Amino acid sequence: MLHSWDVSTGVDGPGTRFVAFLAGCPLRCLYCHNPDTRYLRDGRPVTVDEIVREAAGFTGFIHASGGGATVTGGEPLLQSAFTGELLHRFKHELGLHTALDTSGYLGGRATDALLSDTDLVLLDIKSWGRALHRRVTGREPAPTLEFAHRLAALGTEVRVRFVLVPGLTDPAENIEGVAAFAASLGNVTRVDVLPFHKLGAAKWRARGLDFPLADTPVPTCGELAAARAVFSAHGLYAV
Template sequence: MTGSTTGRIHSWDLSTGVDGPGTRFVLFVSGCPLRCLYCANPDTWHMRDGRETTVDEVMAEIEKYRAFVTTAGGGMTITGGEPLLQPAFTGEVLRRCKEAGLHTALDTSGLLGSRATDELLADTDLVLLDIKAFDVGTYRNLTGGRLAPTLGFATRLDRLGAAMWIRYVLVPGWTDDPQAADALAGFVAGLEAVERVDVLPFHRLGAPKYESLGIPFPLKDTPTPEPELVERVRAQFRDRGLKVY
């Protein structure tokens, strides 16, 4: 595999604290098989809307910031969209970043985890795994996808000893059921490779994107969760001995 490997990307950005440790160069790829009702990036859904680029071009951009992000204890995170929709491109970016001495992170729903080779995962220092719901029916209605592949991928990552941060978006009326949250906490607590859990309050910051695209925002009337609800769910994970941020 060479640097001529091509992929379709939406954009890139710099972030601190939310896409992995330290300051990160965050690469957003285009294309996603899910249609999460709370998705903040509907402009990344279709691969055709992305810009075709090569791994060499991506690495040239990352190189401009490599010293900065490494000094700040960070690295590179590839997200989307869904990076595993373009496994060859994603794997090459991760490999090249690893060779350049950068900490690497993969942000994924896990739905396409079977497309991640062991070699790709070996070049990934951290997996940010989004488990969007723990009830099968809720997961289907919330995302349009299946829960089982994500749980299978989590189990595989644990077997490989691959470091994970679990992400759980707290959506009132959707993912706040106490029994479902407790069941998820129990599942996650059984994964030794999980380093932390991020319970992320739902927000409507992506609503203007839907308006600009002429797409109805399905959760436009859903409130952000109250602090008491957020703390309750976080406590459910802490009670299982998990580190929660």
């Protein structure tokens, strides 16, 4: 099930990228900006052929910019066979750099073949401690951490993403925990410290849902800089 697709620049990897948004996600992140991708029924049925044909129309521009293709969601590993075939054909049929944007919670569904067709994993590490991770996502952190170790053993390039939410994910020990873990892997080439925002609040309202962080402030530039400094102190390139 495909939720939507887009062509973007400088967001999910080098250059201009074709981005496929798949429907369905097992997490319930309090700050989710795409609640419209939570369920498989939120998408529309398409074939891999259809998506590859769409992407093929942009390959000239994508190749010229040094870009590629990203499969995201929702959570793309909820539809792991579909995602695997997409990545394979993006890479081998269209010759594109491939990226998988995932929370890693369903990393056990990623086959070795799927990962061999993935040039870059954009890994969302939501939080460090078990209790806080469950509060943020409703799920345990262990599957994500296990998946991260698997990627490290394979030598797969990883970019970690961490959302800074004032009053939620910003405790010093939480940021330090994520930073130390990321640094221990040896295959993390970049950390994106992303500021919490409320751009998805309208989507929550449209679905008849209360946005749980409606009264939470966005982080200041100083708070973002301080968080990035923690990652930098561990020898990581943080932006």
